Every structure is written in C-alpha cells, then in structure tokens.
Amino acid sequence: MKNRYALLLGGLLLGSSGFAQFSDNFDSYTAGGYLGVQSVPWTTWSGTQGGAEDVLVSSALSHSAPNSIYYSSTSANGGPTDCVLSFGGVKNTGQFSIGAYFYVQSGKGAYFNLQADATIGATWALDCQMVNDGNLYLSNTQGSYLQTTYPIATWFELRLDINLNTNVWELFIDNVSQGSFANPINRVSFIDIFPINPTSLGGNNQAGYYMDDFFYNHTPYSLPSLNGAVTLASVSGGLAGQNRDVVATVRNLGTTAITSFDITYDYNGSQITENVTGQNLASLATMNYTFNQQILLAAGSNPLTITISNVNGAGADGDANDDVKTITLNPVVPAAGKMVVAEEGTGTWCGWCPRGAVYMEEMSTKYDGYFAGIAVHNSDPMTVTDYDAAIGGLISGYPSALVDRGAEIDPSQMEGDFLNRIVLDPAGTFNIGGTVNGNSLTVDVTTTFHINTSGDWRLLTVLTEDGITGTTSGYNQTNYYSSTSQNLPLVGAGHNWQTEPNPVPAANMVYDHVARDINPSFTGLQNAFTSTISANDIFSNSFNFTLDPTWDVNAMHIVVMLRHPNGTIENAGEIALSDLITGVEENTSNFSARLFPNPASDFSNVAINISNPADVNVEVIDINGKVVSTRAFGTMRGEFLLPVNTSALSSGIYLVNVRVGNELKSIRLIKQ
8 A cells, every 4th residue: 555655645745747646556455345345546437446347356266466456248239347547637748658458358448548538438539448359449439540459357557548639559468569549639637447338349248357467647738839749641432533522630848829830741752831820720720721732542562741831931840859740551342343332221211220221321422423322212102012022021120221231230331341352353333325205215234244254244324313302291200319318319411310300200201212213123123144154244234213203303323233152242333324424424514524435445535515604625544643644735715526546545443524614523444
C-alpha cells in the first residue's frame, strides 16, 4: 500500500506541471477482497465499489507475486464485472503511455477500452478486444485500426504509446511494435476493463483473463505561441481509378488563435497547395478541411502527405514536429468491366430496414459505376411479387442482402463482399442499349465472353427507380431506431433515424433503388447463350418491358445481370433509362458527352454536343493516374464524334477526360 500510494501521490504533487503517473501491482491488497473497496483510484462503471461490478483480487496467478486481478464472463453481453480507473481528467496533448501484463486463458478472450471524455460512457476512444483464437483488434466507432496476435495462456505485456500532439497511437506487445495509426478520437480519460468475447469478432462469449503490473503516465505539452498541426489525414475508401476527397484535421496547438494557413497535399506526383483564410480556430480546437481538388486513386501503395505551413502568414510556426501527416493509400484495383450487384430484401413495415437504406445509399455513392443496388420490397406498395418471392426464399429475415447472389448477409456487410467480388475478372461484359416507344421499352444487351466456358449461363434485366414517394400509410416507414433513449445512432439516406418518429410518415419518405420489374425472371433467360462458349464469342439478346405511366423514367436505371450456371451473378451492368431517351450520358450547361463503344477494343468515340463555342481537349488516363494520350480539337460548336484510339492500350480501366472550355467530364472506359 505504501509504495503504491507514494507513487500516486508523487503524480498528484506534480499536478501543477501537469505530469501524472500511476502504477499498481495489486500486491498490497488482500486476496479475495474487492479491488474498489481496498483502493482509492479504482472504481466501477456505476461508481459502486464492492459487489457484482467490482473485481476480486486474486492470488491464483500473477506476473509479479503474489497478486493480480481476474476478470471472467460467460455472458454474450459480457460483465457484470466492470472496473474503471480515471486518468485524472481528459488528456488531449502531450505523450501518454498505458500498459499492463495480461494472461488470457486458453479458449477464452479479454477486453478493455479507453474512454475519451470527462463523462464516462460518452465516447469510446479505443476498444481492445483479445479473441480466444489469439487475434487482437483495436477499433472504435470511427473504424478498425490494427489487427495483430497475442500469446495465449502466457503472461505478456501490452502497451500503448500515444503522441496526442501528432496523433500517433502505437501498440507494443512485449516491447515489440505491432504497428501505429491515427485515431479520429485523439484523447483519453479512463480505462474500462470489462470481460467480453463477442461472437461478432469470432469469439465464443467466454472471457477469462488476469491483469497485473498496470501503469499509465502522461507528459504534458507546453503550447508555443503560434502552432498549427495536422493530426489526421483521411481519404474515404475507394477503388483505383476513382476520384476521392482529401480531408485533413487541423489543430491549434498554440496559444494564439489561428486565422489562416496554407495546406498542401502530395500524392502520386501531384502537389496541391490551398490557402485557407477567414478562420478563428481557438487554442486546442480542431477543424476538418476538405481540399477543393480531389485525388485520383492510383493502383499500388503510395504515400499521401499533408503539410500545414505559413500559419497566420507568419512563415514557420513554433513546432515543426507536428506540421506533417503521412498515410499510405493502397486502393483495391477493380477487374476490367466488372460491376457488382446487391439485392436487398426490405419493406416499409420492417423497423430495422432503415439500416438497409443507409448502407445501400452509401455503397451506391461510394462505388458509383462499380456497384448496382436493388431494393426488393416485401408486403408494401412497391412490391414486385415474383421478385419478392424469389428473394424471400433465399433470406431468413429483413433487412438482408445478397451480393452477387452469394451468402445472405446484413446490409452493413455489403462492402466486404463487394471488395472481394470487384477484383474478379468477369467471364463476360456488356454493351447495353435499347429504345423507348411510348410506354414500351426494349433493352438490347450485347454480351462478349472472355473465356472458354460451358453450362447453363443466363441473362436477366431489372428496372429500378429512385425518388419514389407515396401518400398512403403503406409508404410510412417503420423505424425501430427511433428515440434518443436507444444507443442506436443511424444516419444516412436523408435521415437521422434516431431522431425520426416511429413510423416515419410517408410525407417524409423517399425510396431509392426500388425494383420495379424483372425480365424474364429471377433465374434469367434460358438459351440466352449456346451451351458451349468460346472466348470472344458475342451474343445479342433483347428484353421488352411495359413502363407504368406513374414511373419517373428520368429516375430509373436498367440493371443487367449475367447469371453463372451455379446461380451466382458473374457480372452486372447498369445504365440510366434516360440515356436511351436522350441519347446522352450526362448533361451540363454547355455540353453533353457519351462514350461508345464501351467496352472498346481498337477504338471508341466521344459523342459530344456543344452549345456555345469552346476549346475541346480529350485525354486518356490509366489507373495509375498517368496520362497516356491527349489531343486538342480546337474550338468547336455543335454535334461531333471525336475518335479515341484504344488499339495500343492494355486491357483495363481508364478515364477519358473531356474538357470543353473550363468544364470537365470524366467517363470510365473499359479496354477489352
């Protein structure tokens, strides 16, 4: 007791300078007694010392004899033991280290978390889950950061060294670094030790572990007068060849308010500097800055470096160590001509189905041009009976999703399945066209196979519609996420579902990706292809639809699916129905452009219609961001076909940038 309190008292005595340290080997306590009852700093989540939440001191096993503390649970929800130690307030600058020795029993798991705010339970800074299979995961609500392994049934030291100025969190096991990361929640206030080993991470709901020789220490930071820092660099996940926003978290680590700064990103040979003015960033405050110019994600592992400079126009600031943040981007490279389709079982009566709408919208936005989403409604006014029945036979509940008609998953898991599928070379790719005559739609699909194959390959088409509204009660959306009393935040698809009522009235609902018709059936067109197929074989098929006059053709898409003989979806294609009506891919104030044929072999054309005279330039960029061809066509007005020579290009995905005056369109080109 004496030595432990002397160390704690020393930390408290140094509080005037902000330095704090604490350690506990639990040896001065009485084994069999509650830790919180015998200790000043240790307590429980509820603050009640002694009883079910408190932990018993153990002499059964220790790293430094005679005592340790032991946590166990056989509940899927963990607990009830829930031990807490405060760090003496929120630590958000300086150097913070925390560690302990753990012994995780064979066949069991372990867990602790770091809290971020003065009020416990407000924000989780970090979750550390040690699963019974020997895997260790660091994560929080913002994402997953690190996965490694730990030794089972033996004592090991786990330590986190955190530079809260530069936002570098590094994990050590037995003094060996397991990796580092930046944490969007870059502050700590408590440790919470709670036995749980959930099946969602591969656990078995059995937790059992000892902890000994615990410590933390914090060395504060003395703020310079003027100091801007970059604490986080982020780019939302994407595929090579996609454009993405670059976001930097800027923090004022000085005492003087920041009113302006220059900020630069450097990626794959491109260096962009932007001047930010009109700010009033107070000391220790943060702001997120999104660069005006996006990056084009390049294949391979490439660093992205963000640098802050010229804070308040004063040149160098008071601490150069926190001016730069570097992350490595290694985007997934999609297979040429590949599109992944997800079919979601949903319904307005389904209280958990807002989750499906949120993730469907997220995927459609994040992977536009590579992902086709179809919401298959059940028992509501948007139901397509035969489509609903077919999906219902493959899922066990709502909402559920099938990605390329693989295994049933929750819609929140679509991205993982998508990323596994998008890299697979498809057996065939499509050209999609057709005609609209009144309410009659003919969809013409040309399928080119790229492999020798055989079997019962089939083709099917689906019409989807966005922006659907209704006035009857059948369009009310049941919402089990409603009420702030539930810790179930869900935001997306145009709603903060936690603050919405249950149900959300029809007047406030808009439904997207809704299946309107399927042709010829869920299983596809028999004899769409010959039973034996050779590489480069081309097949043409047509599908006829009757358009309901209540449908908005300007908000509809045609989704084509190539069904593998095993029942999965091999590939998909999608075009806007309005493309068949207007004959253009996109419209802007001065010009429209579309690319055909696409996919292309030896050539393609840009069909362009220019309203006002302007200079026209066309460039082709490969998936690594390299310009492989460029051509200036001079000043033009009217309708033209601009040739794009693709004969010398390797098979893959390219961007064709069409620039007319100051306007730019980027169209994805697939070279076969």
